[in-house]
């Protein structure tokens with residue numbers, strides 16, 4: 019893997035070369051980049067305010083609201099496969115529990131400090147794997163998990179209610195999450211989707227109480243309505259918003275990112291590789307499995323056979339720019355996200371240790387202002403066909419919570 023960023027100035031070039039060398043050396047040795055770095059920090063999961071003066075350029079740590087993390091995180095969204103012992107992602111990749119545990123530990127060794135998961139992933143399986151993987155290295159990471167669906171806490175069955183953010187349910191879920199994650203605190207607790215039946219003030223107030231009790235440290239929302247963000251933030255300041263964002267889905271640029279900027283909220287991008295599309299994992303003739311387990315792309319309109327050939331224009335653009343920057347398509351896509359704002363952190367998901375290491379290399383790629391403008395213009399010229407999500411999933415995004423009476 020060779021990376022050739024074009025720096026903004028000579029100073030940055032020197033830093034970038036150092037970082038590139040650092041990342042590649044660290045990846046080769048399988049150790050944390052900052053163990054080798056002159057501008058390194060000593061522990062993961064730091065509060066931003068506790069570590070003034072750290073460099074914030076690509077390759078260093080970056081601010082995420084009140085937190086400070088490595089620029090690329092790791093998404094842990096897995097569920098049981100069709101056969102015993104098999105663990106699958108939402109697409110067509112599979113591995114097993116020991117491999118998942120190794121992957122997480124390798125990621126932390128190589129410098130990742132933001133680990134994302136959720137109660138709903140499995141349900142429970144992903145939190146359980148993350149909890150086991152982090153034994154002994156828990157303090158090195160910012161651990162992010164989510165509540166908000168109506169899941170039976172004993173059986174793991176999804177209940178017909180769909181979403182459930184009632185205060186007593188949140189409290190029960192958090193206690194179960196702490197057990198599964200084998201920890202005494204959740205660093206960022208995120209409401210997975212806004213519950214239209216529960217005032218967001220009640221949700222934020224419950225999280226505030228959990229923070230007071232030491233079980234939770236920070237609060238976040240995923241795919242929320244804009245007014246719910248303001249209302250929640252007024253009760254318990256939000257550390258992060260976690261929405262889908264990538265070159266394939268630029269929805270947050272219109273209103274969500276400006277709101278984050280206004281309120282000082284960090285932004286975590288889910289599906290930053292466009293569900294594998296931007297990393298080169300999809301072709302014009304790709305067809306996705308519907309059995310024994312459905313690949314989420316099989317039910318997502320933007321991956322339908324009739325629109326894929328047109329949408330490949332974006333994958334081609336990414337591939338060309340990746341060549342130009344001596345990067346892989348996945349790295350180029352993640353670096354583009356990092357270049358948008360200094361408080362954006364992508365959490366690519368993978369079942370593949372080599373992909374994980376490759377993705378961290380994105381932190382060493384930078385763009386000149388001119389390059390970024392050129393790339394943004396080219397991306398904007400491509401109109402992606404087909405809705406981003408199946409209707410039943412899309413309807414849960416941008417929802418406003420019930421008014422507080």
Ligand SMILES: NC(=O)c1ccc[n+]([C@@H]2O[C@H](COP(=O)([O-])OP(=O)(O)OC[C@H]3O[C@@H](n4cnc5c(N)ncnc54)[C@H](OP(=O)(O)O)[C@@H]3O)[C@@H](O)[C@H]2O)c1
Nearest residue numbers: 093095111288289290291292293294297348366367368369
């Ligand atoms: N808040 C929410 O509602 C929400 C929703 C969805 C996801 N998330 C979070 O976001 C995380 C990431 O999203 P995601 O997994 O949906 O999508 P993603 O990160 O955009 O893409 C994952 C796909 O990309 C492939 N991939 C990863 N790195 C690659 C590389 N270097 N080269 C080639 N292929 C690569 C993976 O396959 P391999 O396994 O083969 O690498 C997998 O198929 C999840 O794990 C989860 O934590 C949150």
